Amino acid sequence: MxxxxxxxxxxxxxxxxxxxxxxxxxxxxxxxxxxxxxxxxxxxxxxxxxxxxxxxxxxxxxxxxxxxxxxxxxxxxxxxxxxxxxxxxxxxxxxxxxxxxxxxxxxxxxxxxxxxxxxxxxxxxxxxxxxxxxxxxxxxxxxxxxxxELSAPLIPIFDNITVMPLVGTIDTERAKRIMENLLQGVVKHRAQVVLIDITGVPVVDTMVAHHIIQASEAVRLVGAKCLIVGIRPEIAQTIVNLGINLNQIITKNSLQKGVEAALEMTNRKIISTGE
Missing domain, CATH: 1.10.490.10 (Globins)
Incomplete structure (x- = not known):
């Protein structure tokens, strides 16, 4: 054996x-x-x-x-x-x-x-x-x-309008993923307006602002418009203190106002039908 x-x-x-x-x-x-x-x-x-x-x-x-x-x-x-x-x-x-x-x-x-x-x-x-x-x-x-994929999702909310909600810190690697998802999503969803919601981003410093500006510029280059929404008062103060120029970017303080602006850009608006 x-x-x-x-x-x-x-x-x-x-x-x-x-x-x-x-x-x-x-x-x-x-x-x-x-x-x-x-x-x-x-x-x-x-x-x-x-x-x-x-x-x-x-x-x-x-x-x-x-x-x-x-x-x-x-x-x-x-x-x-x-x-x-x-x-x-x-x-x-x-x-x-x-x-x-x-x-x-x-x-x-x-x-x-x-x-x-x-x-x-x-x-x-x-x-x-x-x-x-x-x-x-x-x-x-x-x-x-x-x-x-979950860290930078691009979500269509209306025809030709998409939202990218960002939560947490944004480093170089994640910024790259945001850029890729934005550009791919704009083409995939045929978006005319993209809203980048930074409500859940705890800190916006020079590097984060630079990444957001780059993302916005990239969206413009592929034929869509970009809105930055969710700019809280403390974030606005930080941006001013850092001397970051957002003059070329449309900003709104809430997602709701951003959606309203996006609808206007696509020749639509919200109408109350009443009871």
Whole structure:
């Protein structure tokens, strides 16, 4: 009987014992408090799935085995398990397996077992961690893209009129995203008037004002008009104190007044119909 089958045979015979001990130990080392979010049964399911991967890998060793590793790694990312916790958990399983299999064995047999473990099981663990890192990076990139899109959305509110509400601080990277979304959105929505709402921007300094002026000028160059709305009194005072020139830009103190002005620019206006 070769060594992989020896591992498989032992794991299959003592599966319940190994699973219970492993689950109990990784819950006890959980300093991330994952256990407060997921149940003990979920821990058991995750541990049991890893054991399935080991057994299936040794018995099949085909593309399905790799797909199982990829799916398993992706699930760990979704559960929010950190890389350090996963490494520690795999280490705990190795120690438990070694303790059970090496019991009553000679020192030579124990050394041989360590070598075989490193030869057959360690590569699976390395591949699992590699796939985890890849899946985690993809998840982070997708989240980053989603946050970037949400950080500077361009919202059509009427035909040919769009609004870009800005919330939070504006740095160079975000200013670049604002510019891209503005230009793409003007073309996509065939906007004639764009309102940049800075009500949610806490601080307007020289750099922020420069980015807003650049965005406004870019909108004008593609054939649309730009209004800056939401200029609060303290923001207006800051702009004056900094000596920033907004003479070439239409400004309104609220989104409501900005919408009214945009409607007038597109030959429309709000009419009260009464009761």
């Amino acid at each position: 070769d060594k992989p089958n020896q591992f498989v045979q032992y794991i299959q015979i003592h599966r319940e014992e190994l699973l219970n001990e492993w689950t109990e130990q990784i819950i006890s080392i959980d300093d991330q408090k994952v256990s407060s979010i997921i149940s003990d049964q979920m821990y058991t399911n995750i541990c049991n799935e890893y054991i399935n991967i080991l057994v299936n890998h040794f018995m099949v060793q085909d593309k399905d085995s790799m797909e199982n590793i990829i799916d398993y790694s992706h699930r760990l990312v979704q559960l929010g398990w950190g890389l350090g916790f996963i490494i520690d958990s795999l280490g705990v399983f190795g120690k438990i397996l070694f303790k059970h299999m090496a019991e009553d064995s000679s020192e030579m047999e124990q050394m041989k077992f360590v070598w075989e473990y490193d030869r057959w099981i360690s590569p699976i663990n390395r591949e699992l961690l590699n796939q985890y890192a890849s899946s985690w990076q993809k998840t982070v990139n997708l989240q980053k893209i989603a946050l970037q």
